[in-house]
Amino acid sequence: MMLPDAEIQHLDNIVNRGKPMDKGDMLFSAGQSMISIFAIRTGCIKTYTVSPEGDEQITGFHLPGEIVGLDAINSERHPSFAKAMTTSMICEIPYQKLDDLTAVMPGLRRQMVKIMSQEIMEEQKLLLLLNRKNANERLAAFLLNLSARYGKQGFSSSRFNLVMTRNEIGNYLGLALETVSRLMSRFHEDGLIRVQNREIDILDFDALYELAGIPCHKD
Amino acid sequence: MMLPDAEIQHLDNIVNRGKPMDKGDMLFSAGQSMISIFAIRTGCIKTYTVSPEGDEQITGFHLPGEIVGLDAINSERHPSFAKAMTTSMICEIPYQKLDDLTAVMPGLRRQMVKIMSQEIMEEQKLLLLLNRKNANERLAAFLLNLSARYGKQGFSSSRFNLVMTRNEIGNYLGLALETVSRLMSRFHEDGLIRVQNREIDILDFDALYELAGIPCHKD
DNA sequence: CGTCTGATTGACAAATTTCAAATGTAGTGG
DNA sequence: CCACTACATTTGAAATTTGTCAATCAGACG
Secondary structure (H helix, E strand, C coil), X not given: CCCCHHHHHHHCCCCEEEEEECCCCEEECXXXXXXXXXXXXXXXXXXXXXXXCCCEEEEEEECCCCEECHHHCCCCECCCEEEXXXXXXXXXXXXXXXXXXXXXXXXXXXXXXXXXXXXHHHHHHHHHHHHHCCHHHHHHHHHHHHHHHHHHCCCCCCEEECCCCHHHHHHHHCCCHHHHXXXXXXXXXCCCEEEECCEEEECCHHHHHHHHCCCCCCC | CCCCHHHHHHHCCCCEEEEEXXXXXXXXXXXXXXXXXXXXXXXXXXXXXXXXXXXXXEEEEECCCCEECHHHCCCCECCCEEEEXXXXXXXXXXXXXXXXXXXHCHHHHHHHHHHHHHHHHXXXXXXXXXXXXXXXXXXXXXXHHHHHHHHHCCCCCCEEECCCCHHHHHHHHCCCHHHHHHHHHHHHHCCCEEEECCEEEECCHHHHHHHHCCCCCCX
């Protein structure tokens, strides 16, 4: 979820800025009562739920500018976990204060609702991806999604480092880690990407878009 | 998304109540600008997206008390379609008026945010279901979910009619319609349910819960 | 009565997972 | 700096699940 700079300004008064987190630190855990939501400044946060049997399901990899914890507003308890995947800087936004602010700032209120609406929309797109696409298409879409998000932040969209393991990618995409590894190798062989461990170069955007089922020109 | 009766009262002043819809009627289509969101009084509404290639992906079957159209707030355009699966009564809630109301009614504002938060949470649960569960578990969870929602409305939770086809169930759960059909037959043979066409009797809740991966007593 | 759509069932094919083993990488402490 | 350990990745082969294709059946409705 992106928060425009203008709105971030307004929030600056209430947020606890500059909360540094080390790799592996938890922002929150499922079951905890929800005090704050969190905006990511730098780094990467993964959110995940755990099923009754104990399976972990990653629900998102969150990059700077995005908000986590919105799923907790309903029950006032976090239904999910959030863990830093790398050293990260986090803004903590006390929810009570935010709610108070929205009463007097219509722009902030609308922005808040928009951010949540966008999250619903994003999850619907993920649903489509997982339900209607095969392994190739999922991984292609995943790489392009990461690429676009890095690009939006001013980083290179064609060359970046994966902060997550193959296992985590597979978990997120509903694939076995071996399948992810195989497809990475396959994409590499086919000249779509260059991959060495966590380092990714995207060589052929068009082909990847094609694969992901997002035709550019003519389908 | 459930809206408590108390809040529905507050809304009564602005909603256009009693919009009747026939089976097959559209509430809205993707691309339309979003004027209103909709609360379902009676009947059943399906929402779905369509991928660039034209595949349809059902994102939800919505029963009375639930709200549809929340995914449109962000872009002010509907990203999805909503179609009546049966004759239905719908409340149309003009979004502009609702937004104005939230400024002066803190309770309504919080409720609105909660409903959206809950929708995010529900979609995360669906994600878990689709990503980590096999066909058996998905169908079991689907039937139990329907059962619980019917029960919440005062209908029988052990006997109900499916409003959707096998094809639609499969689409929603990411399964081929033949797989759904086979599993229905299997569940029937195994004494978990009695099924004849669209009519379902749930005979063994415990076993279904077990299958769905929601242990009741001891796992 | 015939037609249409939805449902069922079987046989086969394809995609993906699982199991297994080998290899690579990074971090730790001597 | 090296050896050691733990963890991540790659790759192959076999097994399994689910999808696809095809035929048939059942009920609804004009």
